[in-house]
Amino acid sequence: MADYPSLTSAVEPLALGQPVVAGAWLGDAPFFALADGVIRLGEAEEVRLVTAHPDAAILVAASDGRRLITGGDDGRVVATGPSGATETLADEQGKWIDAVALQEGAVAWSVGRNARARSAKGEVKSLDLPSTCRGLAFFPKGYRLAAAHYNGATLWFPNAGKPEVLTWSGSHLDATVSPDGRFLITSMQENTLHGWRLADSKHMRMAGYPGKTRSLSWSYDGKWLATSGADACIIWPFTGKDGPMGQTPRECGVRANVPVTRVAFHPGALVVAIGFDDGLVMLARITDGSEILIRKPAEGAKNARISALAWDAKGARLLYGAEDGAAGLLTLPKG
Numbered sequence: 001m002a003d004y005p006s007l008t009s010a011v012e013p014l015a016l017g018q019p020v021v022a023g024a025w026l027g028d029a030p031f032f033a034l035a036d037g038v039i040r041l042g043e044a045e046e047v048r049l050v051t052a053h054p055d056a057a058i059l060v061a062a063s064d065g066r067r068l069i070t071g072g073d074d075g076r077v078v079a080t081g082p083s084g085a086t087e088t089l090a091d092e093q094g095k096w097i098d099a100v101a102l103q104e105g106a107v108a109w110s111v112g113r114n115a116r117a118r119s120a121k122g123e124v125k126s127l128d129l130p131s132t133c134r135g136l137a138f139f140p141k142g143y144r145l146a147a148a149h150y151n152g153a154t155l156w157f158p159n160a161g162k163p164e165v166l167t168w169s170g171s172h173l174d175a176t177v178s179p180d181g182r183f184l185i186t187s188m189q190e191n192t193l194h195g196w197r198l199a200d201s202k203h204m205r206m207a208g209y210p211g212k213t214r215s216l217s218w219s220y221d222g223k224w225l226a227t228s229g230a231d232a233c234i235i236w237p238f239t240g241k242d243g244p245m246g247q248t249p250r251e252c253g254v255r256a257n258v259p260v261t262r263v264a265f266h267p268g269a270l271v272v273a274i275g276f277d278d279g280l281v282m283l284a285r286i287t288d289g290s291e292i293l294i295r296k297p298a299e300g301a302k303n304a305r306i307s308a309l310a311w312d313a314k315g316a317r318l319l320y321g322a323e324d325g326a327a328g329l330l331t332l333p334k335g
Contacts, residue, residue, distance in 0.1 A: 004282070004293035011294060012329045016040060020321025021070075023308035024063030026082040030319045030329055031068050032308070033061040039068065039080050043329060052078045052086050062100045065313055069107055071097025077109045089118060101145070103138035108145050110136055115147045117158040125158040130165075135175035135186060148172035148186045153196075155184075166196050168203065174214060179222035183243050187213040193227065193236075195243060204243055206236060210259075215309075217265045217272065224250075224286065226263040226272045233260050233274045235286055252284035253291060264309035264318075273318055275306025281320050281328075294330055295320065 018034035025031070032040040037053030052058070056074035063069065068080045075092035077100065092111045099110045105120025110133035118124045127147070135148030147154045152167040153175060171189035178185070183204070185195040191212055195204035213229035225236045225244075232254040236244040253260065253274040262275035270286045279298030284291045298304035301324050308321035321327040 004291060006293040007283075007330065007332070008293060008295060010331055010333060012043070012331075014327040014329065016321065016325045016327050018325050019303070019323045020308045020325065020327055021058045022061035022063075022068075023310045023319045023321050023327070024061070024068050025065065025310060025312040025317070025319070026063070026068065027065075028312065029082060030310075030312075030317075031063070031080070032319070032321055032327060033058045033068065033070050037072060037074075039070070039084070039086075041080075041084055048084055050080060050084045050086060052080055059097055060100050062102055063310075064102050064104075067102075069100045069102050069109075071100045071109055073097075075111070077107065079107070090116065090124070098132060098134050099136040101136040101138050103140075106138065106143060108136050108138065110134070110147065113149075115145065115154075115156065117143075117145055117156070119143065119158070127154070127156050127158075127163060129154055134173050137175040137177045137184075139177050140179050140181050146175045146177055146184050148175040153184060153186055155198075166201060168194050170194075173212070174216060176216045176218070176225075178225075178238060178243075179218055183238065185216065185225065187216065187227075187229075191229065197241075197243060202242075204245055206244060206249075209234070215260075215262045217263045219265045219270060219272075219286075220268050221270075224265070224270070226265055228260040228263050230260060231255055231258055233263050233272055233284065235272070250286055250289075252286055252289060253282055255280070261305045262307065262309045262320075264311060267311050267313060267315045269315065273309045273311070273320075275309050275320055275322075277305040279304035279306060279322055279324075279326065281306060281309070283318075294318070295328060298322070298324065298326060301326070 039050040053072035056072040077090040131150035155164040172186040174187040193206035209229040215228035232251040235250040281295040303323040318330040
C-alpha cells in the first residue's frame with residue numbers, strides 16, 4: 001500500500017451494521033440500501049433510517065439520482081425519495097424481486113419469469129419471458145427495456161409491438177445498454193460477457209474472466225465499459241462501429257489474486273472507482289493507468305468485499321459500502 005498515492009485522509013468511514021446492498025446519491029445526500037430492509041440516508045448528525053421493507057431483506061436496488069428503487073424478498077418494489085418518503089410501487093405477494101431498473105419516471109422489475117414495466121403515469125404492463133430474469137436495463141431514449149434470461153435477452157416496448165428476442169446459448173445475468181443505444185451487453189454464468197450490435201444483431205463475445213462479471217459501468221462519453229470479475233478492472237473500448245471486437249481491453253488496478261467486485265466510472269472524467277474482494281477501494285485514470293488509494297484492505301474482516309460504489313452527480317464525492325457493513329464517503333480535494 002505504500003506504493004500508492006493516497007486519499008484515505010479525505011474519507012469519512014462509516015459502520016452501518018448491516019451488509020450494504022447498494023448505494024446512491026439523491027441530490028447531495030448519500031443513501032445506503034441495507035440487507036435488513038432499511039435505507040440509511042444523510043450523513044453526520046442528519047442521518048436517518050427509513051424502513052423501506054419491514055421484516056424483509058433488500059435484494060436489489062437502482063437509482064437515477066432522483067429516487068432509490070428497491071426490491072425485496074417480501075415481493076415489494078419501493079421508491080424512496082430525497083426526503084426519505086417511501087412509496088410502494090408494486091406488491092408481488094411475497095415473490096422475490098430479482099431485478100429492478102428505472103429511467104425518466106418509468107420503473108421495471110422482474111419476478112420469476114415475468115418482467116413488469118410501470119410507466120411514469122403509473123400504468124403497468126407485463127411480459128412473460130423464457131426463464132427467470134435477473135438483469136433489466138432501460139434504453140437511454142424511449143420507453144424500451146432489455147431483459148436478460150436463459151439463452152439470450154428480450155427487447156420490449158411495453159406500449160407497442162412484439163418483443164424481439166436475441167439468442168445466445170447460456171445463462172445471461174446482468175444487462176446494460178450503451179449510452180448511444182447501439183449495443184446490449186450481458187454478463188453470463190459462464191464467466192464471460194456477451195453483446196449484440198443492435199442494428200444487425202451481430203454477436204460480440206468478451207471472454208477470459210476468471211470469475212463472474214456482476215458490475216458494469218459506462219464512461220460518461222459512452223466509449224468505455226468497465227467491468228468486474230477479474231483481478232483487475234477490465235475496460236472494453238466501444239469507439240468503433242464493431243464495439244470491442246478486434247480491440248484489446250485496458251486493465252486498471254491490477255492486484256494478483258484479489259478479484260474486483262464493483263466498478264463505477266466518474267460522471268465527467270475518464271476515472272473509474274474500483275472496489276475489491278478484500279475491501280480495498282481505489283481510483284484509476286484509464287488514460288495513463290495512474291492509481292490513488294481510497295481505502296486499505298480490511299485486514300482480518302470476513303465478507304469485506306465491496307458491494308456498492310456510487311459517485312454524486314458532480315463527481316466531487318464517492319460512496320462505498322461492503323458486505324460486512326463497513327462504508328465510507330470520499331470528498332475529493334478541490335483544485
